[in-house]
Amino acid sequence: MAFQILLNVFLAFCWMFLSNSPSAAGFFTGYILGMLSLFFFRRFFTRQFYLWKMFSIIKLLLIFLKELYLANVSVLKSVLSPKLNIRPGIFAFKTELTTDWEITLLSLLITLTPGTLVMDISDDRTILYIHAMDIEDAEKAIFDIRESFEKAIQEVSR
Amino acid sequence: MIEIAKVVVAVFILLGALVCLVASLGVIRLPDVFTRSHAASKGSTLGVNMILLGVFFYLWFVTGNISAKILLGILFIFITSPVGGHLICRAAYNSGVKLNERSVQDDYNGIRNFVIKRKEDSYL
Numbered sequence: 001m002a003f004q005i006l007l008n009v010f011l012a013f014c015w016m017f018l019s020n021s022p023s024a025a026g027f028f029t030g031y032i033l034g035m036l037s038l039f040f041f042r043r044f045f046t047r048q049f050y051l052w053k054m055f056s057i058i059k060l061l062l063i064f065l066k067e068l069y070l071a072n073v074s075v076l077k078s079v080l081s082p083k084l085n086i087r088p089g090i091f092a093f094k095t096e097l098t099t100d101w102e103i104t105l106l107s108l109l110i111t112l113t114p115g116t117l118v119m120d121i122s123d124d125r126t127i128l129y130i131h132a133m134d135i136e137d138a139e140k141a142i143f144d145i146r147e148s149f150e151k152a153i154q155e156v157s158r
Numbered sequence: 159m160i161e162i163a164k165v166v167v168a169v170f171i172l173l174g175a176l177v178c179l180v181a182s183l184g185v186i187r188l189p190d191v192f193t194r195s196h197a198a199s200k201g202s203t204l205g206v207n208m209i210l211l212g213v214f215f216y217l218w219f220v221t222g223n224i225s226a227k228i229l230l231g232i233l234f235i236f237i238t239s240p241v242g243g244h245l246i247c248r249a250a251y252n253s254g255v256k257l258n259e260r261s262v263q264d265d266y267n268g269i270r271n272f273v274i275k276r277k278e279d280s281y282l
Contacts, residue, residue, distance in 0.1 A: 079197060
Protein backbone atom coordinates (compact mmCIF):
# COMPACT_ATOMS: atom_id res chain seq x y z
CA MET A 1 0.00 0.00 0.00
CA ALA A 2 2.81 2.41 0.88
CA PHE A 3 4.42 1.74 -2.50
CA GLN A 4 1.21 2.62 -4.34
CA ILE A 5 0.78 5.86 -2.36
CA LEU A 6 4.39 6.79 -3.07
CA LEU A 7 3.88 6.10 -6.76
CA ASN A 8 0.76 8.24 -6.72
CA VAL A 9 2.61 11.15 -5.11
CA PHE A 10 5.38 10.75 -7.69
CA LEU A 11 2.81 10.90 -10.50
CA ALA A 12 1.31 14.01 -8.95
CA PHE A 13 4.75 15.66 -8.92
CA CYS A 14 5.21 14.66 -12.56
CA TRP A 15 1.90 16.34 -13.40
CA MET A 16 2.94 19.45 -11.48
CA PHE A 17 6.20 19.75 -13.41
CA LEU A 18 4.60 18.92 -16.77
CA SER A 19 1.83 21.48 -16.46
CA ASN A 20 4.18 24.00 -14.80
CA SER A 21 1.81 24.86 -11.94
CA PRO A 22 3.62 24.37 -8.61
CA SER A 23 0.59 24.91 -6.40
CA ALA A 24 -1.68 22.88 -4.18
CA ALA A 25 -4.37 22.83 -6.88
CA GLY A 26 -1.89 21.46 -9.43
CA PHE A 27 -0.78 18.78 -6.98
CA PHE A 28 -4.38 17.85 -6.29
CA THR A 29 -5.37 17.44 -9.94
CA GLY A 30 -2.18 15.44 -10.51
CA TYR A 31 -3.04 13.23 -7.56
CA ILE A 32 -6.54 12.55 -8.88
CA LEU A 33 -5.22 11.75 -12.37
CA GLY A 34 -2.49 9.52 -10.90
CA MET A 35 -5.09 7.69 -8.83
CA LEU A 36 -7.14 7.07 -11.98
CA SER A 37 -4.13 5.71 -13.85
CA LEU A 38 -3.16 3.50 -10.88
CA PHE A 39 -6.72 2.21 -10.85
CA PHE A 40 -6.54 1.24 -14.51
CA PHE A 41 -3.13 -0.42 -14.03
CA ARG A 42 -4.15 -2.25 -10.85
CA ARG A 43 -3.61 -5.76 -12.26
CA PHE A 44 0.15 -5.20 -12.36
CA PHE A 45 0.43 -4.73 -8.58
CA THR A 46 0.75 -7.68 -6.26
CA ARG A 47 -1.48 -6.08 -3.61
CA GLN A 48 -4.99 -4.76 -4.08
CA PHE A 49 -5.75 -1.16 -5.15
CA TYR A 50 -5.03 1.04 -2.15
CA LEU A 51 -8.25 3.04 -2.09
CA TRP A 52 -10.26 0.01 -1.00
CA LYS A 53 -7.86 -0.40 1.91
CA MET A 54 -8.40 3.24 2.84
CA PHE A 55 -12.13 2.54 2.99
CA SER A 56 -11.59 -0.43 5.32
CA ILE A 57 -9.37 1.72 7.56
CA ILE A 58 -12.16 4.30 7.77
CA LYS A 59 -14.60 1.50 8.60
CA LEU A 60 -12.32 0.36 11.42
CA LEU A 61 -12.19 3.93 12.76
CA LEU A 62 -15.99 4.15 12.78
CA ILE A 63 -16.24 0.81 14.62
CA PHE A 64 -13.74 2.19 17.13
CA LEU A 65 -15.83 5.32 17.83
CA LYS A 66 -19.09 3.34 18.09
CA GLU A 67 -17.59 0.84 20.52
CA LEU A 68 -16.11 3.61 22.67
CA TYR A 69 -19.56 5.17 23.00
CA LEU A 70 -21.22 1.82 23.82
CA ALA A 71 -18.51 0.99 26.38
CA ASN A 72 -19.07 4.24 28.20
CA VAL A 73 -22.83 3.78 28.27
CA SER A 74 -22.46 0.27 29.74
CA VAL A 75 -19.94 1.41 32.37
CA LEU A 76 -22.26 4.29 33.25
CA LYS A 77 -25.18 1.89 33.64
CA SER A 78 -23.32 -0.55 35.86
CA VAL A 79 -21.83 2.21 38.02
CA LEU A 80 -25.07 4.11 38.55
CA SER A 81 -27.29 1.07 39.17
CA PRO A 82 -28.32 0.90 42.86
CA LYS A 83 -27.23 -2.73 43.43
CA LEU A 84 -23.82 -3.69 42.11
CA ASN A 85 -24.57 -7.10 40.61
CA ILE A 86 -21.48 -7.68 38.49
CA ARG A 87 -19.60 -10.98 38.12
CA PRO A 88 -16.08 -10.23 36.92
CA GLY A 89 -13.68 -12.83 35.58
CA ILE A 90 -10.77 -13.51 33.29
CA PHE A 91 -11.19 -15.61 30.17
CA ALA A 92 -8.80 -16.69 27.45
CA PHE A 93 -9.37 -15.79 23.82
CA LYS A 94 -7.53 -17.43 20.97
CA THR A 95 -6.75 -15.02 18.17
CA GLU A 96 -5.95 -15.74 14.54
CA LEU A 97 -3.95 -12.58 13.97
CA THR A 98 -0.19 -13.05 13.68
CA THR A 99 1.78 -9.83 13.28
CA ASP A 100 2.51 -7.56 16.20
CA TRP A 101 0.72 -4.44 15.07
CA GLU A 102 -2.48 -6.39 14.33
CA ILE A 103 -2.48 -7.83 17.83
CA THR A 104 -1.83 -4.39 19.31
CA LEU A 105 -4.72 -2.92 17.34
CA LEU A 106 -7.01 -5.79 18.36
CA SER A 107 -6.16 -5.34 22.03
CA LEU A 108 -6.76 -1.58 21.80
CA LEU A 109 -10.17 -2.28 20.29
CA ILE A 110 -10.98 -4.93 22.90
CA THR A 111 -10.00 -2.60 25.73
CA LEU A 112 -12.43 -0.01 24.43
CA THR A 113 -15.34 -2.45 23.95
CA PRO A 114 -18.07 -2.63 26.59
CA GLY A 115 -16.87 -4.43 29.70
CA THR A 116 -13.60 -6.00 28.56
CA LEU A 117 -9.97 -5.20 29.25
CA VAL A 118 -6.90 -7.02 27.96
CA MET A 119 -4.71 -8.36 30.78
CA ASP A 120 -1.89 -10.16 29.02
CA ILE A 121 -0.80 -11.86 25.82
CA SER A 122 0.78 -15.29 25.93
CA ASP A 123 4.39 -15.80 24.92
CA ASP A 124 3.64 -17.40 21.58
CA ARG A 125 1.19 -14.57 20.72
CA THR A 126 -1.87 -16.72 20.16
CA ILE A 127 -3.92 -16.23 23.34
CA LEU A 128 -5.21 -12.99 24.81
CA TYR A 129 -6.25 -12.99 28.48
CA ILE A 130 -9.21 -10.68 28.88
CA HIS A 131 -10.78 -9.41 32.08
CA ALA A 132 -14.53 -9.09 31.65
CA MET A 133 -16.72 -7.06 33.93
CA ASP A 134 -19.80 -9.25 33.60
CA ILE A 135 -18.87 -12.65 32.34
CA GLU A 136 -22.25 -14.38 31.77
CA ASP A 137 -24.08 -12.15 29.35
CA ALA A 138 -20.88 -10.63 28.05
CA GLU A 139 -19.18 -13.71 26.72
CA LYS A 140 -21.37 -14.63 23.78
CA ALA A 141 -22.08 -11.12 22.55
CA ILE A 142 -18.43 -10.20 22.99
CA PHE A 143 -17.32 -13.10 20.85
CA ASP A 144 -19.59 -11.91 18.04
CA ILE A 145 -18.23 -8.38 18.29
CA ARG A 146 -14.70 -9.65 18.34
CA GLU A 147 -15.24 -11.75 15.23
CA SER A 148 -16.25 -8.54 13.49
CA PHE A 149 -13.14 -6.78 14.84
CA GLU A 150 -10.86 -9.53 13.63
CA LYS A 151 -12.55 -9.48 10.24
CA ALA A 152 -12.10 -5.72 9.96
CA ILE A 153 -8.40 -5.88 10.95
CA GLN A 154 -7.76 -8.75 8.54
CA GLU A 155 -9.41 -6.69 5.81
CA VAL A 156 -6.96 -3.87 6.50
CA SER A 157 -3.89 -6.09 6.60
CA ARG A 158 -4.77 -8.20 3.57
CA MET B 159 -25.52 30.95 13.94
CA ILE B 160 -23.08 31.78 16.72
CA GLU B 161 -25.76 30.85 19.27
CA ILE B 162 -26.13 27.35 17.80
CA ALA B 163 -22.35 26.95 17.90
CA LYS B 164 -22.30 27.98 21.54
CA VAL B 165 -25.03 25.47 22.39
CA VAL B 166 -23.09 22.68 20.64
CA VAL B 167 -19.91 23.61 22.52
CA ALA B 168 -21.76 23.71 25.85
CA VAL B 169 -23.34 20.29 25.24
CA PHE B 170 -19.96 18.75 24.42
CA ILE B 171 -18.19 20.19 27.45
CA LEU B 172 -21.00 19.39 29.88
CA LEU B 173 -21.34 15.81 28.61
CA GLY B 174 -17.59 15.34 28.90
CA ALA B 175 -17.60 16.62 32.47
CA LEU B 176 -20.54 14.31 33.28
CA VAL B 177 -18.73 11.26 31.87
CA CYS B 178 -15.62 12.15 33.90
CA LEU B 179 -17.76 12.46 37.03
CA VAL B 180 -19.37 9.05 36.48
CA ALA B 181 -15.94 7.51 35.84
CA SER B 182 -14.62 8.86 39.13
CA LEU B 183 -17.75 7.59 40.91
CA GLY B 184 -17.00 4.20 39.40
CA VAL B 185 -13.44 4.31 40.74
CA ILE B 186 -14.89 4.81 44.23
CA ARG B 187 -17.73 2.30 43.94
CA LEU B 188 -16.36 -0.72 42.09
CA PRO B 189 -14.84 -3.50 44.22
CA ASP B 190 -11.30 -4.29 43.00
CA VAL B 191 -8.40 -2.93 40.93
CA PHE B 192 -9.44 -4.56 37.67
CA THR B 193 -13.02 -3.36 37.58
CA ARG B 194 -11.88 0.09 38.71
CA SER B 195 -9.47 0.14 35.82
CA HIS B 196 -12.41 -0.54 33.48
CA ALA B 197 -14.17 2.60 34.65
CA ALA B 198 -11.02 4.71 34.70
CA SER B 199 -9.67 3.79 31.27
CA LYS B 200 -12.95 4.01 29.37
CA GLY B 201 -14.66 6.87 31.15
CA SER B 202 -11.68 9.17 31.19
CA THR B 203 -10.96 8.53 27.50
CA LEU B 204 -14.40 9.59 26.32
CA GLY B 205 -14.78 12.38 28.90
CA VAL B 206 -11.49 14.12 28.21
CA ASN B 207 -11.93 13.68 24.47
CA MET B 208 -15.37 15.27 24.53
CA ILE B 209 -14.07 18.24 26.52
CA LEU B 210 -11.19 18.66 24.07
CA LEU B 211 -13.61 18.43 21.15
CA GLY B 212 -15.77 21.12 22.73
CA VAL B 213 -12.74 23.39 23.10
CA PHE B 214 -11.80 22.68 19.48
CA PHE B 215 -15.28 23.65 18.27
CA TYR B 216 -15.21 26.78 20.44
CA LEU B 217 -11.92 27.93 18.92
CA TRP B 218 -13.19 27.08 15.45
CA PHE B 219 -16.66 28.62 15.50
CA VAL B 220 -16.21 31.58 17.83
CA THR B 221 -12.65 32.79 17.27
CA GLY B 222 -12.24 31.22 13.84
CA ASN B 223 -8.90 29.42 13.94
CA ILE B 224 -8.49 25.67 13.61
CA SER B 225 -6.17 24.38 16.31
CA ALA B 226 -4.43 21.19 15.17
CA LYS B 227 -2.79 20.72 18.57
CA ILE B 228 -6.13 19.76 20.13
CA LEU B 229 -6.76 17.16 17.43
CA LEU B 230 -3.32 15.70 18.11
CA GLY B 231 -4.12 15.61 21.82
CA ILE B 232 -7.34 13.68 21.11
CA LEU B 233 -5.40 11.17 19.00
CA PHE B 234 -2.72 10.68 21.68
CA ILE B 235 -5.29 10.10 24.43
CA PHE B 236 -7.07 7.57 22.23
CA ILE B 237 -3.86 5.62 21.76
CA THR B 238 -2.35 5.83 25.24
CA SER B 239 -5.27 5.49 27.65
CA PRO B 240 -6.16 1.81 26.93
CA VAL B 241 -2.49 0.88 27.07
CA GLY B 242 -2.25 2.52 30.49
CA GLY B 243 -5.22 0.52 31.77
CA HIS B 244 -3.77 -2.69 30.40
CA LEU B 245 -0.34 -2.12 31.98
CA ILE B 246 -1.76 -1.22 35.40
CA CYS B 247 -3.95 -4.35 35.40
CA ARG B 248 -1.09 -6.60 34.34
CA ALA B 249 1.30 -5.18 36.93
CA ALA B 250 -1.34 -5.54 39.65
CA TYR B 251 -2.03 -9.18 38.78
CA ASN B 252 1.62 -10.13 38.52
CA SER B 253 2.47 -8.52 41.87
CA GLY B 254 -0.18 -10.65 43.57
CA VAL B 255 -3.33 -8.54 43.86
CA LYS B 256 -6.29 -10.90 44.31
CA LEU B 257 -9.44 -10.70 42.25
CA ASN B 258 -12.63 -9.76 44.04
CA GLU B 259 -14.46 -12.71 45.64
CA ARG B 260 -17.36 -12.20 43.24
CA SER B 261 -15.18 -13.33 40.34
CA VAL B 262 -16.31 -16.52 38.68
CA GLN B 263 -13.49 -17.46 36.35
CA ASP B 264 -9.71 -17.07 36.20
CA ASP B 265 -8.07 -18.53 33.13
CA TYR B 266 -4.94 -16.48 33.59
CA ASN B 267 -3.85 -18.07 36.87
CA GLY B 268 -2.60 -21.48 35.73
CA ILE B 269 -1.13 -20.19 32.49
CA ARG B 270 1.14 -17.81 34.34
CA ASN B 271 3.01 -20.69 36.00
CA PHE B 272 3.16 -22.49 32.67
CA VAL B 273 4.76 -19.47 31.04
CA ILE B 274 7.35 -19.13 33.81
CA LYS B 275 8.23 -22.83 33.51
CA ARG B 276 8.64 -22.51 29.77
CA LYS B 277 10.84 -19.46 30.00
CA GLU B 278 14.13 -21.43 29.96
CA ASP B 279 13.69 -22.64 26.41
CA SER B 280 11.83 -19.54 25.27
CA TYR B 281 13.57 -16.90 23.24
CA LEU B 282 12.97 -14.25 25.91
